[in-house]
Amino acid sequence: MRIAVFTGHFHPHVGGVERYTRAIFSRLVKRGHAVALVTSATGGGEPRETVDGIEVARLPVLPLFSARFPVLLPGLRLARGVAWLRDFQPDVVVTNTRFFSASWLGGWFAGAQALPHLHVEHGSGHVKLGGPLADRLSAAVDHGPGRWVIRRATHCVGVSGAVVEFLAHLGRPGAGLLTNGVDLPGPGGDRAAVRAQLRVGAGEPLALYAGRVTADKGMLVLLDALARLPALHLAVAGDGQALGELRRRAGRLPRLHLLGQVAPSEVLRLLTAADLFVHPSCCAEGLPSSILEAAAAGVAIVATPQGGTVEVVRSPDHGLLVPPGDAAALADAMARLVNHPALRARLGDAARRLVAERFTWDRIAEEAEGELLALVEAARAGRGAPRPP
Numbered sequence: 367m368r369i370a371v372f373t374g375h376f377h378p379h380v381g382g383v384e385r386y387t388r389a390i391f392s393r394l395v396k397r398g399h400a401v402a403l404v405t406s407a408t409g410g411g412e413p414r415e416t417v418d419g420i421e422v423a424r425l426p427v428l429p430l431f432s433a434r435f436p437v438l439l440p441g442l443r444l445a446r447g448v449a450w451l452r453d454f455q456p457d458v459v460v461t462n463t464r465f466f467s468a469s470w471l472g473g474w475f476a477g478a479q480a481l482p483h484l485h486v487e488h489g490s491g492h493v494k495l496g497g498p499l500a501d502r503l504s505a506a507v508d509h510g511p512g513r514w515v516i517r518r519a520t521h522c523v524g525v526s527g528a529v530v531e532f533l534a535h536l537g538r539p540g541a542g543l544l545t546n547g548v549d550l551p552g553p554g555g556d557r558a559a560v561r562a563q564l565r566v567g568a569g570e571p572l573a574l575y576a577g578r579v580t581a582d583k584g585m586l587v588l589l590d591a592l593a594r595l596p597a598l599h600l601a602v603a604g605d606g607q608a609l610g611e612l613r614r615r616a617g618r619l620p621r622l623h624l625l626g627q628v629a630p631s632e633v634l635r636l637l638t639a640a641d642l643f644v645h646p647s648c649c650a651e652g653l654p655s656s657i658l659e660a661a662a663a664g665v666a667i668v669a670t671p672q673g674g675t676v677e678v679v680r681s682p683d684h685g686l687l688v689p690p691g692d693a694a695a696l697a698d699a700m701a702r703l704v705n706h707p708a709l710r711a712r713l714g715d716a717a718r719r720l721v722a723e724r725f726t727w728d729r730i731a732e733e734a735e736g737e738l739l740a741l742v743e744a745a746r747a748g749r750g751a752p753r754p755p
Contacts, residue, residue: 367742369394370456370481371403372472374436374463376424377417379409380627381578382655383462383488386525386546388418393731394738395419402454404447405468406436413443421454423447427467431495435507438467451475457742459483461519464512464536465493465504473515482741485519486544490528490673491650494582496607513537520741526653526674544737546674547730548658550722555638564601564623564639571704572599574640574665576633576656579606584646584670589615590693591646592622595701600644601636603628637663641710642703645669648690653677658725661685661717666710668699678725684717 373387391401395418407413407424415422425447427436438444448471459476461469464487476483492505516522516538523544524530533541558568566572579585585608592600598621602612605627616622628636633656637643643660645667653674660667661678667685669675679685686702688695703710 367394367458367738368400368454368456369402369458369460369738370451370454370472370475371401371420371460372462372466372468372475373403373405374466374468375408376403376405376411376422378411380630382546382652385630385655386486386488387462388420389547389549389727390731390734391420392418393727394735397731397735399735400454402451402456404451404471406438406466408436423450425468431500434493434495435465436467438471448475452479456481458738458745460738461485461515463488464515465489465507467511469515470511473518476520477518482520482745483518484737484741485516485522487516487522487524487529487533487541488546488652489650490524490526490532490652494649496581508536520745521737523737524652526651526677528650528673528676529652532650542737544734545677545725545730546653546655546658547725547727548655548662548721549727550662551634551637556635557639560635560639564599566599566623566639570599571597571641572601572639573642573644573668573700574601574603574636574660575644575646576603576628576636576659577645577654579604579609579612581608582647582649583608584648584690585612587648587691587693587696588644588646589619589622591697591700592619594693594697595704596621598700598704599623601625601640603633603636633659634663637665640665642666642668642700644696644700645675646688646690646696647672647675651675658721661714661721662725664714664718666703666713667717668696668703678717678720680720683713684720685713 375384402421404423406427426439459481461472513536516536522538522541525546530541601623603625643665651673657678670690671687686699688699
C-alpha cells in the first residue's frame with residue numbers, strides 16, 4: 367500500500383499521538399508499505415525529511431493555545447504539500463484526531479481524490495482549555511469540522527473503548543478499536559544511577575509523573591497530595607502551562623524534582639528508578655501512553671479512571687484508581703503503595719503481563735495493516751462503504 371497520513375504533530379514534537387503515529391507507520395514501512403505524512407511545523411524538524419522510513423512534510427501553522435491547536439496556514443507551502451501528496455499517489459488516507467486542521471485537510475484530500483479514508487480518534491471527550499468560553503469553542507470545533515471529518519471517513523477507529531463511545535456521541539456509531547501500544551523494555555536498568563542523579567536515596571520512595579504539565583492533567587491536585595506525604599519524592603517529566611506554578615511551589619516541596627521535557631528514552635530510564643507511577647488526570651483521556659509505559663516496566667500505578675486508563679488498570683489487581691480532583695484520596699493511594707512493597711510488586715507484575723499480551727506495538731501495527739488493507743481492497747473492488755453526508 368501507499369499510505370498518506372495527516373496528523374497535527376509529529377516527531378520531534380513529543381506526545382501520545384506522535385508516538386502512536388511513529389510506532390505504527392514505521393513498522394508498516396518495514397513491512398513493505400510506503401508512507402507519506404503531512405503535519406505541522408511545530409516542535410522542530412526540517413520542512414522535508416525522512417523519519418524511520420516515513421516521508422514527512424511539515425507545513426507552517428498558527429499555533430493556537432500553546433500549539434495544542436495548530437492551524438495550517440494557506441500559502442505556497444500548503445499548495446506544494448498537497449501537490450506532493452497527489453504525486454505520491456496514495457491508496458488510502460489516514461487522519462489523526464478530529465480537532466487538528468491537518469485532519470480536516472486529510473478529509474478534504476480523501477474526498478477530492480476519491481480515496482478510502484481511515485480516521486483514528488485519540489480523545490474520549492471535548493478538550494478542556496481552562497475557561498468557559500474556550501471550552502465552548504473546543505466543543506464547537508468538535509461538533510463542526512471535527513464531526514465533518516469523522517462522519518465522512520470511510521471507517522473510524524478509537525484508541526480505547528471510551529474513545530469509541532465518544533465517536534458515537536459525535537455521530538459515528540459502530541467505530542472499531544485500534545488501541546495505543548507500547549514497546550516492552552529490555553532487562554535491567556539504571557535504577558541506582560538515576561536515583562543518584564535525582565539525589566534520591568536507595569531506600570527513599572520515588573513516584574514519577576510523565577506527560578503534559580497542565581491543570582487538566584491533575585498536576586495541582588498532585589502537588590496538594592504530595593504535600594501530605596513528606597517522605598515521598600516526586601519526579602515530574604514534562605512541560606506545559608502549569609510548570610510555572612510547580613516551580614513556584616517547589617521551594618515548599620523539597621522532594622519535588624522538575625525535569626522539564628525529556629526524551630522518551632529518558633522516561634524509560636526514570637521508570638526503572640521509580641517505586642510507583644502516578645497519573646492524576648482530570649481530562650478526557652484516550653489511552654495514555656505513559657500508563658502503558660509504566661505498566662510495561664512493571665511499575666505500580668495510581669491513576670484516575672479517565673478514558674482508556676481503565677483498560678489497563680482494569681481491576682484492583684492491576685493498579686489503584688482514585689476520583690479525579692481528590693488530593694486526599696490520591697495521597698492515600700500513593701501512601702498505600704509506599705508502605706506495602708509486596709503490593710507494589712504484585713500490581714506491577716499483573717499490569718506488565720496484561721500489556722505484554724494485549725498492547726505491544728507489533729500487534730497494534732499488524733491490526734492497523736489489516737484495517738488499511740481491507741479498506742484498499744474494498745475500494746479496488748468497488749464496494750467501499752459510502753461516506754455519510
